[in-house]
Amino acid sequence: xxxxxRNLYPDISGIQYLPIFxxxxxxxxxxxxxAREDGLNxxxxxxxxxxxGVIVVDGSPTVLRENDFVLIxxxxxxxxxxxxxxxATNWVVFGGEACPxxxxxxxxxxxxxxxxxxxxxxxxIFKSIYVNVNSGTVFGHEVASGYVYDLILWFKxxxxxxxxxxxxxxxxxxxxxALDYIKENVTRDVTxxxxxxxxxxxxxxxxxIFREHLNVHYTEYVTRIRLNMAMDMILNTDIPxxxxxxxxxxxxxxxxxxxxxxxxxxxxxxxxxxxxx
Numbered sequence: 541x542x543x544x545x546r547n548l549y550p551d552i553s554g555i556q557y558l559p560i561f562x563x564x565x566x567x568x569x570x571x572x573x574x575a576r577e578d579g580l581n582x583x584x585x586x587x588x589x590x591x592x593g594v595i596v597v598d599g600s601p602t603v604l605r606e607n608d609f610v611l612i613x614x615x616x617x618x619x620x621x622x623x624x625x626x627x628a629t630n631w632v633v634f635g636g637e638a639c640p641x642x643x644x645x646x647x648x649x650x651x652x653x654x655x656x657x658x659x660x661x662x663x664x665i666f667k668s669i670y671v672n673v674n675s676g677t678v679f680g681h682e683v684a685s686g687y688v689y690d691l692i693l694w695f696k697x698x699x700x701x702x703x704x705x706x707x708x709x710x711x712x713x714x715x716x717x718a719l720d721y722i723k724e725n726v727t728r729d730v731t732x733x734x735x736x737x738x739x740x741x742x743x744x745x746x747x748x749i750f751r752e753h754l755n756v757h758y759t760e761y762v763t764r765i766r767l768n769m770a771m772d773m774i775l776n777t778d779i780p781x782x783x784x785x786x787x788x789x790x791x792x793x794x795x796x797x798x799x800x801x802x803x804x805x806x807x808x809x810x811x812x813x814x815x816x817x
């Protein structure tokens with residue numbers, strides 16, 4: 541990361557031909573309040589370190605904690621201030637003709653916050669930007685500008701990862717609700733439509749959750765649950781097969797026998813004869 545208090549604003553007159561170029565990089569261990577009603581002329585990415593702050597965009601506040609990153613496009617009105625001091629921040633400011641279209645295509649046309657658990661990658665990019673622009677070499681500023689592009693792409697990738705993790709968490713909750721409903725109603729024919737309507741998602745979404753988490757189709761999972769119940773009854777009771785079929789949700793004894801044979805390679809009666817003690 542850029543060293544606190546070492547803010548660099550290199551001469552951009554010679555690199556404005558670049559589609560994306562670095563305007564400034566820096567950091568502070570004690571971030572003060574910043575309020576820009578008209579925003580900046582440049583785009584910026586802010587990394588939040590130790591402490592805590594709040595950013596307000598369009599009157600809506602968002603708490604910023606350590607390892608939160610904020611992208612603020614040029615011209616966006618905002619303000620931020622510390623709430624737990626000292627609040628450390630690092631920042632990169634950038635511009636270039638490619639920025640508006642790039643940020644639009646990446647869905648970053650509005651101020652956006654991303655939370656990460658490991659800052660190894662962005663820390664390395666921040667360091668590379670700072671070191672190269674501060675190196676005094678002929679193309680140091682150009683190289684640093686290339687790292688700005690890397691930082692933008694990393695920011696978008698982190699959003700996608702955050703959304704993926706949120707989806708997985710939500711889908712696990714949905715799966716748990718679905719399995720509970722199936723177990724409670726396994727003795728009757730619960731269709732995929734009924735299950736999906738009960739939980740409030742589409743049938744396609746429900747099928748996708750079963751495939752991703754259990755690697756089976758919904759109907760196959762329900763069939764397996766019913767067969768497990770039936771096998772337990774076959775081995776531990778003397779209930780007739782027709783009654784077992786009805787108790788386990790199969791629409792007829794013949795259908796039960798067909799499905800059982802498909803999975804176990806024998807009839808229910810032969811299964812009882814072979815394995816019942």
